[in-house]
Amino acid sequence: MPNQPALPLAQPGQQPAPRSAPHNLEAEQALLGAILFDNETMNRITSLLKEQHFYDPVHGRIFATCADMIASGQLADGLTLKEKFARDGGIKEIGGALYLMKLLENAAPLSTHAQSYAELIYDLALRRALIRVGGEITSLAENPPDDKDARDIIEEAEKTLFTLAEAGTANRGFQDFKTALTASINVATAAKNRGSDVSGIASGFRDLDHLLGGLHGSDLMILAGRPSMGKTALALNIAMNVARQKQKAVEAGEAEHYGGTVGFFSLEMSGEQLATRILSDFAEIESHKIRQGKITTDEYTRLADSAMMLQTLPLHVDETGGISIAHLHNRARRLKRSPSGLDFIVVDYLQLVTASGKVDGRVQEVSQITQGLKALAKDLNVPVLALSQLSRQVESRDDKRPQLSDLRESGSIEQDADIVMFVYREEYYLSRAEPEQNTEDWIKWRAKLDGVANRAELIIGKNRHGPIETVHLHFKGQFTRFSSLAQG
Known part of the structure; x- marks a missing residue:
């Protein structure tokens, strides 16, 4: 001075x-x-x-x-x-x-x-x-x-x-169109210079990135599905891919990368359970064997080596159960301002977040939560992926592929989300509908089951920025791992 x-x-x-x-x-x-x-x-x-x-x-x-x-x-x-x-x-x-x-x-x-x-x-x-x-x-x-x-x-x-x-x-008032136009051109330029159609953070799933152009700041994405469809597994795979890409870039001294620091709010599973899932996937050792201690000496060595490699993974887990939307905001903002920064948020899952203050009814509570998550995505300029349960009405249909109306308290979720995705595995339902063996129906059932084995569908039910399509993925249940089909 x-x-x-x-x-x-x-x-x-x-x-x-x-x-x-x-x-x-x-x-x-x-x-x-x-x-x-x-x-x-x-x-x-x-x-x-x-x-x-x-x-x-x-x-x-x-x-x-x-x-x-x-x-x-x-x-x-x-x-x-x-x-x-x-x-x-x-x-x-x-x-x-x-x-x-x-x-x-x-x-x-x-x-x-x-x-x-x-x-x-x-x-x-x-x-x-x-x-x-x-x-x-x-x-x-x-x-x-x-x-x-x-x-x-x-x-x-x-x-x-x-x-x-x-x-x-940040300028929260009006901005002239030139400013917005410049930002749009910068996004297109980034994608062109990268030599790919990904202008945001890469999810690690080729076809999904091709469809969405990557994960973009200020977007609220909903990943929904019935129990046992693999919502948490898919979200964790995406989080792992994002964090791993940044980790590799940092270790190699590269400034440019498609990854980022991830904040994972796990309201249902503990941090230890999430870490076990990540280790299972990374080391290719079934998670139940890890938890029960039924692993060989070679597998234990592989597990220890994997843990060493993942120590610097830029993935932060908050395992607070029943966290309020206000607390979630504050903790995300705190991480954003820390030296590690914050580039991608996962919330598992939306219905376990609580409202701040008193609200009239569950619909109003979910509305406050989804509006809060969308506001958080915009305030921090990061993509937010929130998992959501589906209503039981899916089970009453012959075709159990989910749709927007299946979302619990669907009005506010569908309205506030930029992208809504449903994970669906036909193999799960078919495996539970086995007819009497050695009959004609059983032979047809077996052929159909073989055709969908280790397959999953990621149905894009809403996409504010592009087309509505279905992405086909490979699924390895023993490692709770989703991957692009060509990589399966």
Whole structure:
């Protein structure tokens, strides 16, 4: 921070109290003087600085007026602002138009330090906001509302602090079409330069990536299926593929890759169970043998070697059961801001997430959760894959391939999701409908079962960005592993 020269200015409109909030009136005066001296200064300082960040409201009004005039191509200096503030009582109290002229004194040497002054003013504004938030948290803790307990207050505090930390990092207002168009062209350029049709994070499944173009930030994807279809296995395979691609790139010192850091919210299975599944797949040892200790010495060596290789896998597991959508948000944001970052989120599964606060009925609760997951995908600009159960009405149909209406509380899920996928394995149903052996029906059943053995369908029921199709996958039940058919 450069030394601040003493400016021969009238006293500002807001006198500091014996113990006042963090502020620096001299820095505000110096910045305004630099802008009045050279209007180009406005284009060289941080765009985060706004009228409300000035401690003295008069300074804030001067800054806002300068910004408006400069943006419209007008000259903003002491003379042109004189008429703007001719009837402004606040300006009169601190010297009227004379104050504007005095701001210009010694402004020339200050203009080179304008960015430093702007950053200081913005930082002090954040510190004042932090003090205000601290006071609000203290007040809530001392006098909590009847419908909030300590955990609710902590959740609210975390949310508020995150919003404050992220203030100014993203433009949540209107953006001109040129900005959106540039982002679209950048996506297409990335795909073209990669020499593939994948412009997002690669799922590791060739046909799925071809159909979706990879996993894209801000997308909420739903993966649904009946029990035993392999929802968790497929989600874990995708998470593993994403994390493994980044791990390989980091180990090889490569900057470009299709992978990323994964946050896996496992509300049903423990972290140890997920790790066992990953090890089973990676080492190609059946998971039940690992859990029961029924493995040979060679298999144990292979298991230990696999564990060593996967130690640096950028996969983070949160096994909190019944986590609220607010807690889920806070933990995802915390991971995003950590050195490891966050590129992909998996939630297993949606119906086990709880709403924040009181809601009227299960449909409203699921609606809050899906809206929260979609908001999280947009806020962090990461793809979110949420697993979902299907209603039992699937079982009553002859063709048990799922459809959108089979989603539990389907209205909000279908509405909020960008992509809805259903995993379906006909082999599962056929194997449970074996007719009497050595009959004509049994022979037909056997031939049909052989035709769908180790096969799975990933049915794209909704795709906001492209066609509705079915992706055929290979499935190895003993390792709970899905793969592209050509790799099976």
